[in-house]
Amino acid sequence: MRNFFMASLMICAAVSQLGAPAHAATSGTGLGDFRLSHFSVLQTGARSYAGFFSWDPLIRMGSSFGLRPEVGVGGAKQISSDGKFDFILLPTASLLATVGLGQNFWLEAGPGCQFWINAGNNAVLTLTGGALVLFGNPVLGFIDGVSLDYSMAYLMNNRSHEIKAGISF
16 A cells, blocks of 8 residues: 555656646746645544645646646544544545636546555545635735635545645645
8 A cells, every 4th residue: 555655646746747837837826835724534423623734736737727636644533442542644645637717716626545544554545526716916925725625535334524624825
């Protein structure tokens, strides 16, 4: 599984090297985009809230279509059989297709993969959909946009619903 994660990271890095069109740099998007999000993981009978940090450039391929590789890491907690809380590290890699609805509003969807470290070290397939709003000028001098994403993670015996609400910078 570790090899699959490293391959996903290399694919995302290779895609990002394709570069963004010249107009992307002037519109607040490009290869230097990062996102900091509130991360909620919801399962039947369990909930976890934590943070999520990702590198996720929007690579425009025309005025209303693009790709957004996302490489990030988040966290979740679980209650172990002895009643203690265990922290689960969730490295993630996704490749999302984006469709622009106007200059600053983008919808995105696509597949991904997570690795649930400290929870059986399971590789988990995900399907993500969401929205991204980009600002013309940064708010507070560094916030380029806001986002809301929903992912369904497919576990062997269960599904995990994940919600990320974040800021792009």
